[in-house]
Amino acid sequence: MDPLTHALLGATAAQVALGPRLGRQAWLLGAVGGVLPDADIVIRSSADPLLAIQYHRHFTHALAFIPVGGIVAALPWLARQAHRPNWRPIVAATTIGYATHAVLDACTNYGTHLLWPFSPLRVAWNWITTIGPLLTLMLLVGLVFAVRRGARLPAAVALLLSVAYVGTAAWQRERALEMQVRIAAARGHPLDRAEMFPTVGNPLLWRSVYQSGETLYTDRLRVVSRAATRWKEGSTVDLLLEKDLPPPALADERVRRDYARFSYFSAGWVARASADPSVIGDARYSLRTDGFEPIWGVRFHPGTATPTEWVDRTIKNRVPISELWRELTGTAAGYMAVPLARN
Structure with missing residues (x-):
């Protein structure tokens, strides 16, 4: 946070x-x-x-x-x-x-x-993102009133509201995971691995990522009431395993070690960037919703003194407020009803 x-x-x-x-x-x-x-x-x-x-x-x-x-x-x-x-x-x-x-x-x-x-x-x-304006505001208001009045009650109320907010996000994630299973089933995809990641500052929009075979599928889910819940089809990208590294990289012990470290850090969600395949990125995060452009990753230079380059695009990570607002309010294009559950 x-x-x-x-x-x-x-x-x-x-x-x-x-x-x-x-x-x-x-x-x-x-x-x-x-x-x-x-x-x-x-x-x-x-x-x-x-x-x-x-x-x-x-x-x-x-x-x-x-x-x-x-x-x-x-x-x-x-x-x-x-x-x-x-x-x-x-x-x-x-x-x-x-x-x-x-x-x-x-x-x-x-x-x-x-x-x-x-x-x-x-x-x-995977309940909340590292930036949560509403959570921050609740804590700030409660603390200010508590300190100014010399009382514990405002701070206690802020803590309870914060726990309720995080608890709501946890419940929303479970609902989103249920929707994810239905979407994968409608596509005929067996789920080898699945995860649901929150989007910035809200418990309504979720980034769905699941693995079927050696392919990662990413989608957007808007989880509100049962009737109004919608999803937007995203993109696919191949999962990158150590065996998929080119021969020069596999021959470099330091590269293999660093690939394992990066994969561990990324919880195994590793793929090449769509626009620049030389970058191996953390697929939990993306600069785009319609393709995989990692916020951070690595680039390998086998045989050199420092064969691993850290690629950090955090400075490019800008939240498109207008687009996010349309998604939150249900007016964004491309969203459709979640497939019905199979009996």
Whole structure:
């Protein structure tokens, strides 16, 4: 999630738990704890372009690391003699803020090492995107009223509304997955693997991606009432496996290793970009809805000193507000009724 939302969630949770004891200091402690796990962005190397994605949302985001992170976040206060007698609630506030971070990140589709060091699983519940204006606004309003009034109730209400919003998104995703099964069945496609990814800032529009054979099929779903739910046919792209790499790449041990790292990061959703096949991209995300243009990916140069190039097109990722609004309101062209379920 974006840093502002992480700070607000950590601050709001700390305000609810320790506001009466720490006063207006509680929210600041929680905010620091809420953003600290993303300090892992400093882990990077020019000689290893994949190091950054390997360690972002890694050990600093693990549930087992929360007590350590909470103490580290509290150090600026504990370094001052005046705060040391009150160290227990201070550490509690920063720890509460720290604990909210990884759980919120797991609600997105990026992947978070919640279970490190006990499991290498990247947990991604795929309920919300990393930018959620409504969620951020609810937390901001609740926190401002709570701090100004010196009360916990507004912050508690904001937390409850936030949980309700995320819960609604989780329910919507399950409905979308049901629609996905019907769409694949209508096409005569056996589902080898299927996933549903949220779109920016709403629980109504979903990016459907499923694998049938060695082909990935992507569609758009607008999930509202049963009668009004619609879908728009998207595009297809071939799944890229290690065996599909060209011979020079397969002969380079470093390329094979980096392909495995990138595939792990992308949860196995890997394909070549439609416009530039030299780019191997993360198929969970696309700059376009009518074709696969990855937001990020890799390009391999076998036999060179640094054979892996990180390709980042995040700067080109602009949300077309007018198009998104038409999709949300049901006026966008190309949407059609979801096929009926087979008996």
